[in-house]
Amino acid sequence: MVNVNDSLLSRLYLKDTAFQQLMQKRIFNVLLIATPYDAFMMEEDGRVEEQVYFEYVSLNLSSPPRFEKAANYAEAYEALARKSFDLIIAMPGVDVSETFREARKIDGMYPEIPFVVLTPFSKEVRRRIANEDLAGVDYVFSWLGNVDLILAIIKLIEDRMNAENDILEVGVQAIILIEDSIRFYSSVLPHLFKYLLKQSMEFSTEALNDHERMLRMRGRPKVLFARDYEEAMALYDKYGDHILGVISDVRFPVAGEKDPDAGIRFADHVREKCPYMPIIIESQESENKEKAESRGYVFLDKNSKTLPQDLRNAVGRHFGFGDFIVTDPSTGMEIMRIRDLKGLQTNVFNIPSDSLFYHCSSNDVSRWLYSRALFPIAEVVKTYRFTKMEEAPVVRKLLFECIVKYRRMKNRGVVAIFRKDRFDFYSNFARIGEGSLGGKGRGLAFIDQIIKRNPVCDDFQGVEIKIPRTVVLCTDMFDQFMEMNNLYPVALSSRPDDEILRHFLHARLPESLIGDFLALFDVIDKPIAVRSSSLLEDSHYQPFAGIYSTYMIPHLDDKKVRLRMLCDAVKSVYASVFFADSKAYMNATSNVIDQEKMAIILQEVVGDMHGEYYYPSFSGVGRSLNYYPINEEVAEDGVVEVAAGLGKYIVDGGLSLRFSPKHPDHVLQTSTVDLALRDTQTKLYALSQDTPESMDFKTDDGFNIVKVPVADAFKTGALKYLISTFDFQDRMIRDSAFGNGRRLVTFANVLRQKVYPLADAVDFMLSTGQYEMGRPVEIEFAGVINPDAMKSEHKGTLYWLQIRPIVDKKEMLDDSILDVDDNDLILRSESALGHGVMEGVRHVVYVKPKSFNSMRNPEVAKEIEQINKDFIDRNEPYILIGPGRWGSSDPALGVPVRWPQIAGARLIVESALPGYHIEPSQGTHFFQNLTSFGVGYFTVDPVHKKGFYDDTYLDSMPAVYESDTVRIVRFENPLVIAINGRKGRGIVRKA
Structure with missing residues (x-):
C-alpha cells in the first residue's frame, strides 16, 4: 500500500504551473499569397482578418494574427524583405507547380517561416500534388470554405512550435492525430481544435480572475499531427508520457509505402507501452471495425455523415474532457457526474470504493485532471499505481489532500474575483468590485505573493506563515456608496466627526454587498476586522499608516445582527476619511481630501476565544x-x-x-x-x-x-x-x-x-x-x-x-549632512542611537565639566528635574549633556535621574571627562522611553578620541540660567541635530 503523508505531498506537488511560460512562440503576422480573385472567393467578401479576429474573440483567445496579402510572388518577396512574418499561406493559381517551386525558394531564403499550401480540392488537384516535390512545404490543406480551417492551421503550427517546452518542461498534455488524407485532415482538424478550445474555455473557469483565466487557456492539450508511421513513432517516442489519447487512420504510409494495417500496428505498440491509453481508430473500410473493437479501441466510420459529432463525443468521453462520469465497473452504469475540481473534492468520499479503484487504476482520474490543465494534482495521482481494492482509503486521502493543497496553493498570491458560490474555506484573497485595492490591500496581495514564492512558509520550523482570509471592497464601491447617498456635501463640510459619522451610518450600502456579506459569514467563523485601505495608505512616499479607522466585530450566531454590525463598520471606516484629524493630515501632506478613495479590507481576526x-x-x-x-x-x-x-x-x-x-x-x-x-x-x-x-x-x-x-x-x-x-x-x-x-x-x-x-x-x-x-x-x-x-x-x-x-521624511537622511569639520560642531558621536534630523531645538542644558564633582550628582538630579519641568511646561525641547551614565542608580557613575525628570530632552548625551571615564550605558536605563519617543542618545569620549565635545564654545555663550553645577545656553536659530542610526554616527552643529 502506498504511504501517503503531508510532507510527501508537499514535496511532490506544491509548485504552481507556470502558465505564463506556455505558448511563448506565437503567430502574429501572416502573409497570404493569392490572386485577388482567389482571396475574394476564399473570404467570400474579402474579410479574412476580421473573420479570424471574431473567431478568436468568440473563443476568448488573445493576440489574433494580422494578415497581409500579396497578389503574386513578386509582391510576396517585397513584403518578406520589409516585414517579419510568422506564417505564409499560399493558394496555387493555374500553374500549381509554380507554388511548389516558389515554396522551395522561399524555404531556402526564410527557412524559419512555415509555408502552407491552401487549395480548393479535386481529383485533378490531388493527382498533380501527388507528383510535386513538397520539400519547401510544411502542410497542404484542402480549402472547404470554412474560416475555422485558418484558425486550425495557426493553432496546429503554434502547437508544433511550442511542443517541446510546453509538454516536456511544463507538463501540458497532447493528442496525437495520424492521417495522410489531405481532404480528411482538412475537415477533422478544425472540428478538433474548435472542441479543444471550447473545452479550455470551460476549464479556465477554475481560475480565480480574468488574467488567470486567460493564462490557464494556454494549458489546453496540444495536437501533434503525423502523416506517416515514422512521424507518428517519433512523436510518441518523444512525448509518450504526456499523451491524453491517439486518433489514428488505419491505412497510411510506412517507409514510403501505403500499409493497410499501419494504424492498428501503431495502436498496438502504444497499448503495449501504456495499457490504458485511449485510442480512436478511424477508417472508411468497415472490416477494420472488428479489428479495432476486438482490441478495445473506439472505432469511427469515416463514411458517416455524423463523423465530426462522433469524433467530438469520442474525444470527450475517452480523453477526459467534460464532466467526470463515475460508473459502476461491473455494469458500466453511470453513478454520478462531477463537473469541476470542487465537485471532486466534495464527492471523493461518496464514490463507491470499487468505482474509485477502477477509475484510478485505469488513469481516468489523472486523465480528467490533465485535460483540465490541473497538472500538479494529475502528476501525483498518475505517479502512484493502485493495485488492490484495499487501497481505496489511501486513494481518497491522496485525492482529497492533493486537491486541498492545490486549491490553497492556487488561491495564494492571487487576487480572486469574489463569487458567492466559489468563496469557501480554501479561498484566501478575493476582491469585490473593479477599482483599486488601496494601500493595505496591495500590501496584503504582495505578501501573499511573497509567501507563494517561498514554500518554506508552509512549514517554517513547525509554523505555517500565511495571511488571514481576506476580502477587499475595492474603491469603486466607495464611489458608488458616496454618490448614491449624496454624502460629499456633508463629508467635505466642517461638521463635527460625530455628525459626519451619523450621516454615514444612516446611508445605504450597495444592495449587491448584502448577499456577498452573508456568503462571507458562511466561510469566516471568526470575528471580522474592518480595516481601511485608502489609495494613499502605505504609499511608498506618503506615510499614511494609522490615519483611518479599524473596527472589529465579534462572531455572533445571529447573522442579522452580525450583518448590521458589519455594514455599520464599513460605513464608519468610510466616514473616517472625512474626520477632522484625517482632513488635517491631508492638508499637512498637501493632498486633496476629495481625491482620496477608500477600499476596505474585511479580514478574519487572528486569535481564539479565551473565556x-x-x-x-x-x-x-x-x-x-x-x-x-x-x-x-x-x-x-x-x-x-x-x-x-x-x-x-x-x-x-x-x-x-x-x-x-x-x-x-x-x-x-x-x-x-x-x-x-x-x-x-x-x-x-x-x-x-x-x-x-x-x-x-x-x-x-x-x-x-x-x-x-x-x-x-x-x-x-x-x-x-x-x-x-x-x-x-x-x-x-x-x-x-x-x-x-x-x-x-x-x-x-x-x-x-x-x-x-x-x-x-x-x-x-x-x-x-x-x-x-x-x-x-x-x-x-x-x-x-x-x-x-x-x-x-x-x-x-x-x-x-x-x-x-x-x-518617514525624517529618516530619508542625506549622509553629507554629517560630514562637517569639528570646528563647526558642538558634538560629534561615533556611538549614537536614533535616526534622522531633529528640528526646532534651541537650548542646551549641560552639567559644567570644570566644576563637576560626582559627590554632588544627587543634587544635580533634583536641579535637572526642575529645569526639565519648566521646558515641558513651555513645550520646548532641549539637549541634555552630562558626565557618566544618565539614570544610574549609583551616583558615583552618573546623575541618578529617572525618566520623568528628563522626559523633555530631545537628545541626551553621556560625556567622559579626564579622570572620570565610565563605560557607556547606551541609554539602557531609559531604553523603552528612548525608542518610544524617538529620543537621540550620544556617547562622547574626547579623552580617548571617541567623539568630540566643544564645552569651551558653550562656556563662551551667554547663559540664560547658571548655577554651580548646571548651565543653560539658548541659540537664536535652531541647532542642526543629525543622526545616522545605521552607522551609529551623530552630530550637533553650531547654529
Missing part, C-alpha cells in the same frame, strides 16, 4: 532597520516589538517587549529583575464578545476593545509560553508559569527556549520583505501558539498582516 474574550497569542511590529542597537546588535539586524493580545496595544503605546530577531536571547527589558518588573506588559487588549446588539458605532474605533489584566488572561491558559513568574522570596524570575508570584510577559520560552520560532520567522519576513520591496520595511504580524507546542510538530500559525516601506 469571554477573543485575541491572538501575540501581535507585533517589526522593522528591518534598528536605529537603537545595543551591545552586539547592528542596525541591519532589525528590531521587533511584540505583546500578548491584539496589536492595538502596541499602537496605543503599551509596554511591548523589544528584541532584535538576530539576538533573541538578549532582551534588555528582562535582563534584570527591576527592569522586568517595571517595563513588561501588565494588560493586554482583547475583543469583547459581549458587545450589545444595540450599541452604536462611535468615532473611537476601539469602543468594543477591552483591557484584560495579564493575571486574568494567564488563568485561561492563553499565555502559556509567554509567561515567566517572579518569585518574591528569592527575588528572581523563573521562566515558568508554575509556582506563586507575579506573572510577567517575558516571551522567554519563545525567544530563549524556542518553543515557537518567532525570532527566526520574523527575521525571515523582514529580510525577505526588504529584498522583495527593494527598501527597508516595516511589517505587522500576529500569531497563535499551539497549546501543545512543546510536544507537537505543529507549533502554531503566524499571520503576516502588513508590509510597508519605511518612508
Whole structure:
C-alpha cells in the first residue's frame, strides 16, 4: 500500500504551473499569397482578418494574427524583405507547380517561416500534388470554405512550435492525430481544435480572475499531427508520457509505402507501452471495425455523415474532457457526474470504493485532471499505481489532500474575483468590485505573493506563515456608496466627526454587498476586522499608516445582527476619511481630501476565544532597520516589538517587549529583575464578545476593545509560553508559569527556549520583505501558539498582516549632512542611537565639566528635574549633556535621574571627562522611553578620541540660567541635530 503523508505531498506537488511560460512562440503576422480573385472567393467578401479576429474573440483567445496579402510572388518577396512574418499561406493559381517551386525558394531564403499550401480540392488537384516535390512545404490543406480551417492551421503550427517546452518542461498534455488524407485532415482538424478550445474555455473557469483565466487557456492539450508511421513513432517516442489519447487512420504510409494495417500496428505498440491509453481508430473500410473493437479501441466510420459529432463525443468521453462520469465497473452504469475540481473534492468520499479503484487504476482520474490543465494534482495521482481494492482509503486521502493543497496553493498570491458560490474555506484573497485595492490591500496581495514564492512558509520550523482570509471592497464601491447617498456635501463640510459619522451610518450600502456579506459569514467563523485601505495608505512616499479607522466585530450566531454590525463598520471606516484629524493630515501632506478613495479590507481576526474574550497569542511590529542597537546588535539586524493580545496595544503605546530577531536571547527589558518588573506588559487588549446588539458605532474605533489584566488572561491558559513568574522570596524570575508570584510577559520560552520560532520567522519576513520591496520595511504580524507546542510538530500559525516601506521624511537622511569639520560642531558621536534630523531645538542644558564633582550628582538630579519641568511646561525641547551614565542608580557613575525628570530632552548625551571615564550605558536605563519617543542618545569620549565635545564654545555663550553645577545656553536659530542610526554616527552643529 502506498504511504501517503503531508510532507510527501508537499514535496511532490506544491509548485504552481507556470502558465505564463506556455505558448511563448506565437503567430502574429501572416502573409497570404493569392490572386485577388482567389482571396475574394476564399473570404467570400474579402474579410479574412476580421473573420479570424471574431473567431478568436468568440473563443476568448488573445493576440489574433494580422494578415497581409500579396497578389503574386513578386509582391510576396517585397513584403518578406520589409516585414517579419510568422506564417505564409499560399493558394496555387493555374500553374500549381509554380507554388511548389516558389515554396522551395522561399524555404531556402526564410527557412524559419512555415509555408502552407491552401487549395480548393479535386481529383485533378490531388493527382498533380501527388507528383510535386513538397520539400519547401510544411502542410497542404484542402480549402472547404470554412474560416475555422485558418484558425486550425495557426493553432496546429503554434502547437508544433511550442511542443517541446510546453509538454516536456511544463507538463501540458497532447493528442496525437495520424492521417495522410489531405481532404480528411482538412475537415477533422478544425472540428478538433474548435472542441479543444471550447473545452479550455470551460476549464479556465477554475481560475480565480480574468488574467488567470486567460493564462490557464494556454494549458489546453496540444495536437501533434503525423502523416506517416515514422512521424507518428517519433512523436510518441518523444512525448509518450504526456499523451491524453491517439486518433489514428488505419491505412497510411510506412517507409514510403501505403500499409493497410499501419494504424492498428501503431495502436498496438502504444497499448503495449501504456495499457490504458485511449485510442480512436478511424477508417472508411468497415472490416477494420472488428479489428479495432476486438482490441478495445473506439472505432469511427469515416463514411458517416455524423463523423465530426462522433469524433467530438469520442474525444470527450475517452480523453477526459467534460464532466467526470463515475460508473459502476461491473455494469458500466453511470453513478454520478462531477463537473469541476470542487465537485471532486466534495464527492471523493461518496464514490463507491470499487468505482474509485477502477477509475484510478485505469488513469481516468489523472486523465480528467490533465485535460483540465490541473497538472500538479494529475502528476501525483498518475505517479502512484493502485493495485488492490484495499487501497481505496489511501486513494481518497491522496485525492482529497492533493486537491486541498492545490486549491490553497492556487488561491495564494492571487487576487480572486469574489463569487458567492466559489468563496469557501480554501479561498484566501478575493476582491469585490473593479477599482483599486488601496494601500493595505496591495500590501496584503504582495505578501501573499511573497509567501507563494517561498514554500518554506508552509512549514517554517513547525509554523505555517500565511495571511488571514481576506476580502477587499475595492474603491469603486466607495464611489458608488458616496454618490448614491449624496454624502460629499456633508463629508467635505466642517461638521463635527460625530455628525459626519451619523450621516454615514444612516446611508445605504450597495444592495449587491448584502448577499456577498452573508456568503462571507458562511466561510469566516471568526470575528471580522474592518480595516481601511485608502489609495494613499502605505504609499511608498506618503506615510499614511494609522490615519483611518479599524473596527472589529465579534462572531455572533445571529447573522442579522452580525450583518448590521458589519455594514455599520464599513460605513464608519468610510466616514473616517472625512474626520477632522484625517482632513488635517491631508492638508499637512498637501493632498486633496476629495481625491482620496477608500477600499476596505474585511479580514478574519487572528486569535481564539479565551473565556469571554477573543485575541491572538501575540501581535507585533517589526522593522528591518534598528536605529537603537545595543551591545552586539547592528542596525541591519532589525528590531521587533511584540505583546500578548491584539496589536492595538502596541499602537496605543503599551509596554511591548523589544528584541532584535538576530539576538533573541538578549532582551534588555528582562535582563534584570527591576527592569522586568517595571517595563513588561501588565494588560493586554482583547475583543469583547459581549458587545450589545444595540450599541452604536462611535468615532473611537476601539469602543468594543477591552483591557484584560495579564493575571486574568494567564488563568485561561492563553499565555502559556509567554509567561515567566517572579518569585518574591528569592527575588528572581523563573521562566515558568508554575509556582506563586507575579506573572510577567517575558516571551522567554519563545525567544530563549524556542518553543515557537518567532525570532527566526520574523527575521525571515523582514529580510525577505526588504529584498522583495527593494527598501527597508516595516511589517505587522500576529500569531497563535499551539497549546501543545512543546510536544507537537505543529507549533502554531503566524499571520503576516502588513508590509510597508519605511518612508518617514525624517529618516530619508542625506549622509553629507554629517560630514562637517569639528570646528563647526558642538558634538560629534561615533556611538549614537536614533535616526534622522531633529528640528526646532534651541537650548542646551549641560552639567559644567570644570566644576563637576560626582559627590554632588544627587543634587544635580533634583536641579535637572526642575529645569526639565519648566521646558515641558513651555513645550520646548532641549539637549541634555552630562558626565557618566544618565539614570544610574549609583551616583558615583552618573546623575541618578529617572525618566520623568528628563522626559523633555530631545537628545541626551553621556560625556567622559579626564579622570572620570565610565563605560557607556547606551541609554539602557531609559531604553523603552528612548525608542518610544524617538529620543537621540550620544556617547562622547574626547579623552580617548571617541567623539568630540566643544564645552569651551558653550562656556563662551551667554547663559540664560547658571548655577554651580548646571548651565543653560539658548541659540537664536535652531541647532542642526543629525543622526545616522545605521552607522551609529551623530552630530550637533553650531547654529
